[in-house]
Amino acid sequence: MAPTMVALILSLALSGAAGLSGTVVDATGGVIPGAAVVVLDAAHRPTSQKTVTNARGEFVLDAAAPPVEIEVTLAGFSVRRVMVNASPATIVLEVAPEAMQVIDVSARQPERWRDGTTGATTLTRTDLDRVPAMTPDESLKVISGFSLFRRSSSRASNPTTHGVTMRGLSASGASRALVVFNGVPLNDGFGGWITWERLPSAAIDQVTVQRGPMSDVFGSDALGGAITLMSPAVRRPSGTALLEAASLDTRSVAASGGGASGRAAIFGAASWFDTAGFIPLEAATRGPADVATDTTWTNVYGRATFGAARRLTLGGWGGRDDRGNGTVVQRNASHGGTGTAAFETTTGQTQLAARLSSSVNRYEQTFSALLTVAGVSRASERLTSTQHIDTDVTRGIVEVRRSVPKGVAAIRASFTQTNSDFEDIQTASTVAKTLVDDNQSLSAQFAIAPVSAVTLSAGGRVEWRKAGNATSPVALDPASVGRIAAAWRISNVVTARAAAGSSHRWPTLNELVRNFSAGTVTTVANTDLAPERARSIEAGLDAAKGHFQVSVTGFRSIVRDAIANVTTSVVGSAITRQRQNAGEAHSAGVELDASADSKWIRVRGSATVLNARFRNSREAALEGNWLPQVPRLSLAGTADVFLPRGHVASLVVHRVSTQFDDDRNTAAFKLADATQIDARVGGTVRMAGWYVAIENLSDARLETGRSGSTTLPLVTLAQGRAVRVGVSLRLPR
Numbered sequence: 001m002a003p004t005m006v007a008l009i010l011s012l013a014l015s016g017a018a019g020l021s022g023t024v025v026d027a028t029g030g031v032i033p034g035a036a037v038v039v040l041d042a043a044h045r046p047t048s049q050k051t052v053t054n055a056r057g058e059f060v061l062d063a064a065a066p067p068v069e070i071e072v073t074l075a076g077f078s079v080r081r082v083m084v085n086a087s088p089a090t091i092v093l094e095v096a097p098e099a100m101q102v103i104d105v106s107a108r109q110p111e112r113w114r115d116g117t118t119g120a121t122t123l124t125r126t127d128l129d130r131v132p133a134m135t136p137d138e139s140l141k142v143i144s145g146f147s148l149f150r151r152s153s154s155r156a157s158n159p160t161t162h163g164v165t166m167r168g169l170s171a172s173g174a175s176r177a178l179v180v181f182n183g184v185p186l187n188d189g190f191g192g193w194i195t196w197e198r199l200p201s202a203a204i205d206q207v208t209v210q211r212g213p214m215s216d217v218f219g220s221d222a223l224g225g226a227i228t229l230m231s232p233a234v235r236r237p238s239g240t241a242l243l244e245a246a247s248l249d250t251r252s253v254a255a256s257g258g259g260a261s262g263r264a265a266i267f268g269a270a271s272w273f274d275t276a277g278f279i280p281l282e283a284a285t286r287g288p289a290d291v292a293t294d295t296t297w298t299n300v301y302g303r304a305t306f307g308a309a310r311r312l313t314l315g316g317w318g319g320r321d322d323r324g325n326g327t328v329v330q331r332n333a334s335h336g337g338t339g340t341a342a343f344e345t346t347t348g349q350t351q352l353a354a355r356l357s358s359s360v361n362r363y364e365q366t367f368s369a370l371l372t373v374a375g376v377s378r379a380s381e382r383l384t385s386t387q388h389i390d391t392d393v394t395r396g397i398v399e400v401r402r403s404v405p406k407g408v409a410a411i412r413a414s415f416t417q418t419n420s421d422f423e424d425i426q427t428a429s430t431v432a433k434t435l436v437d438d439n440q441s442l443s444a445q446f447a448i449a450p451v452s453a454v455t456l457s458a459g460g461r462v463e464w465r466k467a468g469n470a471t472s473p474v475a476l477d478p479a480s481v482g483r484i485a486a487a488w489r490i491s492n493v494v495t496a497r498a499a500a501g502s503s504h505r506w507p508t509l510n511e512l513v514r515n516f517s518a519g520t521v522t523t524v525a526n527t528d529l530a531p532e533r534a535r536s537i538e539a540g541l542d543a544a545k546g547h548f549q550v551s552v553t554g555f556r557s558i559v560r561d562a563i564a565n566v567t568t569s570v571v572g573s574a575i576t577r578q579r580q581n582a583g584e585a586h587s588a589g590v591e592l593d594a595s596a597d598s599k600w601i602r603v604r605g606s607a608t609v610l611n612a613r614f615r616n617s618r619e620a621a622l623e624g625n626w627l628p629q630v631p632r633l634s635l636a637g638t639a640d641v642f643l644p645r646g647h648v649a650s651l652v653v654h655r656v657s658t659q660f661d662d663d664r665n666t667a668a669f670k671l672a673d674a675t676q677i678d679a680r681v682g683g684t685v686r687m688a689g690w691y692v693a694i695e696n697l698s699d700a701r702l703e704t705g706r707s708g709s710t711t712l713p714l715v716t717l718a719q720g721r722a723v724r725v726g727v728s729l730r731l732p733r
Contacts, residue, residue, distance in 0.1 A: 021087050022095060023058050023087045024074075025057060025093070026449060030329070031453075034492045036094065039069070041084075055592070066087050068084055113549060117581065119212070125205045131680075137153055140227070142638050151704045151718065155275075155295065162193045164225075164227065165177075166557060168589060169557060176225075178218045181199060197297045202256035205233070212538055212555060216503075219443075222503065234258040245726075250722075256269035263307050264304070266304045281326060281717075293323065297319055300318060301317040302544070315341075317338040320335030325334060329383050331699070334364070336362055349402055361390075362391075366386050383427075384426065385516075387424050391420040395416050396415050412444075416438065435469060436466070436550070437467040438465070463481075498538065519707045520573045520574050520708045521708075536558075539555075550593070555592065556587070558586050569686075579620070583614055586612070604639075609632065610630060614627065614663075635656075652677070658672060666710060668711070672703050676700060688729070693724045695724065
């Protein structure tokens with residue numbers, strides 16, 4: 001029989017058969033093998049009906065029949081969700097740029113836990129719900145190498161310590177990683193601190209962590225990486241209410257809901273949290289002045305979207321919190337919020353988007369000196385300083401993205417304008433400063449797939465900055481950064497990737513002008529700080545087949561003019577440090593991630609091994625020292641067991657090795673290694689849900705800080721064992 005007749009018979013047979021078939025192609029019509037095709041249910045969630053395109057880009061889903069919604073994903077391409085009304089279907093995928101700041105910020109179902117092409121790690125809302133955590137940053141501990149300053153979480157720690165550490169580029173309060181929510185930075189404009197407590201947890205539907213420099217896309221604050229938080233897409237009415245109670249007299253209430261009608265959609269979320277807290281100082285050195293770190297916060301989020309091809313999005317979030325810092329006198333409080341308006345339109349192969357946002361943050365903090373009375377240490381305290389920080393930040397960005405043959409290109413222009421009033425009221429004097437921090441940038445990204453198995457991308461950015469006293473701000477030299485990356489899908493199983501780039505970080509206003517004390521340590525600002533500039537390389541290999549994935553990544557970064565809190569004097573237990581450009585910070589390491597799942601269990605593991613040291617130091621005492629706040633080894637593992645009737649039991653293990661709390665690597669200030677085990681079990685009965693969680697299941701000793709005298713250091717600890725229960729009500733979708 002002639003080949004053409006065979007092809008005709010097969011074609012007729014397929015067209016008459018039940019099920020769904022089709023071909024996945026790129027923008028030029030080239031077929032794409034290895035793309036994952038999954039059928040979505042009525043709530044737009046993935047089902048068990050899924051397949052992968054063959055070498056000719058073809059797929060067949062025997063159990064699905066049009067009309068049906070499917071999602072097509074492949075590393076290096078934008079996720080495509082489409083309602084298929086006829087079979088066979090042709091699905092066109094576009095090459096995805098590295099990270100768009102305005103366009104397409106809604107959460108999408110990731111192809112894998114760690115993307116084989118970009119190396120990004122993604123946690124979905126389901127992942128976040130199964131982690132026994134109460135704040136977004138606590139959930140991220142399942143990714144090795146991620147931590148906040150001093151191993152603490154935003155639940156109880158001072159907001160001015162909410163800096164993110166990734167890949168050994170340690171934070172010193174200010175963050176070396178950027179956190180964005182729907183494209184808008186959560187990093188405070190004065191100190192770079194991340195305002196986690198401003199967002200209700202229900203406002204976050206997906207978290208993507210990109211370890212490694214991202215300054216070419218996001219600018220100064222992304223020297224060490226970027227964390228992207230995305231809100232849920234709303235397609236039909238939904239609503240959830242949650243009540244929680246826990247140890248330490250902890251209570252919380254949360255609610256969220258939304259709906260869509262025509263081309264309009266709304267979503268909102270709010271939460272309230274209150275805890276009596278715990279005393280962080282270990283019992284051996286406590287005094288009468290030491291009290292629990294009580295915390296209260298409230299927050300709210302709302303978003304409204306109008307249109308489709310031309311879309312207007314209005315949104316906003318905000319909140320307030322009040323915290324004890326561990327003594328009677330020392331407290332801090334903050335409040336603030338952000339409002340955003342974004343517009344995007346699509347004409348042919350071109351997308352145009354613009355966004356304007358305005359953020360207001362207010363901080364108030366008190367400091368004290370602890371006193372010894374009648375031989376009793378820490379018997380009382382004396383107020384030494386009250387600080388007020390009022391910061392207003394306006395950000396604007398315009399972005400154009402256009403499909404080009406076998407790829408996509410994007411250009412953007414942005415500006416940030418910061419006005420800040422800083423006041424330090426001391427016993428004998430008051431320091432008041434009015435500050436500005438303005439910068440503008442131009443950037444471009446380009447991604448292309450010359451063949452379906454290879455993705456190439458490149459990006460560059462130029463930034464200009466003027467900062468300092470409002471009457472005489474100092475203009476710094478422009479910063480130019482860039483990044484190139486490549487990924488090669490060697491087979492349907494194995495993908496190799498590599499990237500190299502430069503990045504930078506301007507010193508924050510906080511580092512330039514604000515002095516502060518924490519315990520017996522006083523940190524002094526430095527108006528002469530130079531910007532940090534970094535070079536980084538990385539290479540990775542990813543193997544994924546069916547329900548299994550293994551990913552290994554090696555990296556190396558060198559930060560020039562690294563800003564560190566450098567010890568300048570030690571008198572008894574009184575330590576003075578100054579922010580200085582200490583020389584170079586070298587960080588090299590390996591990341592290993594693995595996942596496996598079946599019908600009854602899902603297991604994920606993550607490990608990071610680091611060598612992070614001072615090199616070419618300007619002070620001989622620092623040369624070769626380990627960077628403070630960086631463990632040599634961090635491990636994270638999760639196991640989710642799927643029980644009958646939709647119940648799920650989860651276990652999270654997080655371990656970090658020893659790390660130093662100071663730049664001099666003082667033996668007395670070396671934090672012990674720590675292992676924390678958290679557990680959770682929960683389920684649903686119709687519209688009602690329940691869970692029980694135990695944090696720090698083994699009641700392990702978790703050191704978060706060491707300071708004071710080298711003979712009897714003051715050791716602060718994380719929370720011990722705590723039990724939390726919750727009940728929820730979910731309205732049907």
